[in-house]
Amino acid sequence: MSAPVAEPARRSIEVVAGVIRDARGRILLARRTEGRDLAGRWEFPGGKREPGESPEGALVRELREELGIEAEIGDHVITVPQQYPDKHLSLDVREVRAFSGTARGREGQALVWVPPHKLAAYEMPPADVPVVAALGQPDRYLVTPEPGATGVLSAVDRVVGNLGQIGQRLRRDPQPLSPAEQRWLQALDRALASGIRRVQLRAHGHDPARWPLLAAVAAERCRAARAEVLVNGDATLAAQLSVGLHLRAAQLVEPARRPMPDGVPVGASCHTLEDLRRAQDLGCDFAVLGTLKPTPSHPGEPGIGWDAFARLREAVSLPIYAIGGLGAADLPEARRHGAQGIAAIRAWWG
Ligand SMILES: Nc1nc2c([nH]c(=O)n2[C@H]2C[C@H](O)[C@@H](COP(=O)(O)OP(=O)(O)OP(=O)(O)O)O2)c(=O)[nH]1
Numbered sequence: 001m002s003a004p005v006a007e008p009a010r011r012s013i014e015v016v017a018g019v020i021r022d023a024r025g026r027i028l029l030a031r032r033t034e035g036r037d038l039a040g041r042w043e044f045p046g047g048k049r050e051p052g053e054s055p056e057g058a059l060v061r062e063l064r065e066e067l068g069i070e071a072e073i074g075d076h077v078i079t080v081p082q083q084y085p086d087k088h089l090s091l092d093v094r095e096v097r098a099f100s101g102t103a104r105g106r107e108g109q110a111l112v113w114v115p116p117h118k119l120a121a122y123e124m125p126p127a128d129v130p131v132v133a134a135l136g137q138p139d140r141y142l143v144t145p146e147p148g149a150t151g152v153l154s155a156v157d158r159v160v161g162n163l164g165q166i167g168q169r170l171r172r173d174p175q176p177l178s179p180a181e182q183r184w185l186q187a188l189d190r191a192l193a194s195g196i197r198r199v200q201l202r203a204h205g206h207d208p209a210r211w212p213l214l215a216a217v218a219a220e221r222c223r224a225a226r227a228e229v230l231v232n233g234d235a236t237l238a239a240q241l242s243v244g245l246h247l248r249a250a251q252l253v254e255p256a257r258r259p260m261p262d263g264v265p266v267g268a269s270c271h272t273l274e275d276l277r278r279a280q281d282l283g284c285d286f287a288v289l290g291t292l293k294p295t296p297s298h299p300g301e302p303g304i305g306w307d308a309f310a311r312l313r314e315a316v317s318l319p320i321y322a323i324g325g326l327g328a329a330d331l332p333e334a335r336r337h338g339a340q341g342i343a344a345i346r347a348w349w350g
Pocket residue numbers: 013015016017036037038042043044045046047048087089091125126127128
């Protein structure tokens with residue numbers, strides 16, 4: 001009998017990279033030169049941390065060597081753990097608060113200054129997808145709670161064929177909304193006023209005949225606040241309201257391709273590595289992973305904790321929100337484990 005073949009040991013590298021902005025707010029990317037791993041891809045300037053070096057010290061040295069600038073290191077943005085075929089990467093990204101000198105590619109690398117909203121158009125290594133999202137997308141994802149007790153519906157309200165008209169009517173005359181629904185909309189308004197810019201409209205247990213109408217009004221309020229909206233689970237309703245779709249984990253097995261057109265946001269709830277891989281294969285824009293900590297809404301579930309979150313996150317190249325028993329105080333820790341931020345009902349509800 002032959003001895004079991006040991007898996008080849010994977011190298012582990014720690015890399016620090018900087019977000020360098022010019023006076024116009026554009027961000028500097030450098031192109032990886034030929035003959036190196038991931039050649040041709042664009043990256044945030046930086047490099048490997050040497051033994052004994054602090055992350056800040058390593059970044060100052062790398063930016064001096066690669067670009068000829070003297071940098072002042074600012075806030076932590078995100079640390080992305082990422083599994084590559086031949087190595088394990090930890091990519092620690094920092095803002096560069098200020099720098100002196102003119103950035104030049106001193107190692108023959110091409111440089112480009114990119115407006116933040118155009119970063120996603122540049123082909124970058126897998127670990128940079130969560131970095132670009134962390135720089136431009138909300139770190140708080142509100143999941144709405146159940147709207148509560150419902151009122152009486154008129155026959156007209158039951159006709160959900162023309163949501164646009166019904167939504168218009170409800171906005172002019174809020175009478176068809178029950179007191180519980182009105183309180184729910186007021187809480188949504190407060191959440192939007194507090195700065196929430198990504199919302200999942202979810203109404204487990206709400207009267208399904210009333211939900212499309214309430215969702216239409218809620219979507220309109222989110223739009224007015226320039227918040228992105230995704231409807232939980234219902235692709236037809238999402239299309240009728242012209243909003244995004246948030247897939248439940250059980251729905252990840254159904255579609256063979258992205259269920260909404262490009263440009264319309266698609267999120268997914270994930271619990272396992274398989275869920276995350278499916279979400280990535282489907283072309284989801286982001287995922288929600290949990291449950292992170294024990295929470296009253298999931299009694300008996302211990303929560304996976306941050307280390308397990310990071311191990312799951314590193315297997316895919318997706319922005320991922322952590323969910324479950326988390327709030328604003330957990331945002332820095334979330335970013336240290338590669339999370340886009342925190343998804344929550346209670347913590348973000350008005
Ligand atoms: N500087 C930088 N590196 C990145 C980014 N994204 C990303 O995956 N990386 C990876 C690519 C490399 O594997 C590693 C940076 O290593 P390096 O540039 O100092 O050295 P290298 O090419 O010799 O890397 P390696 O073969 O030793 O892994 O980090 C990024 O945005 N900036």
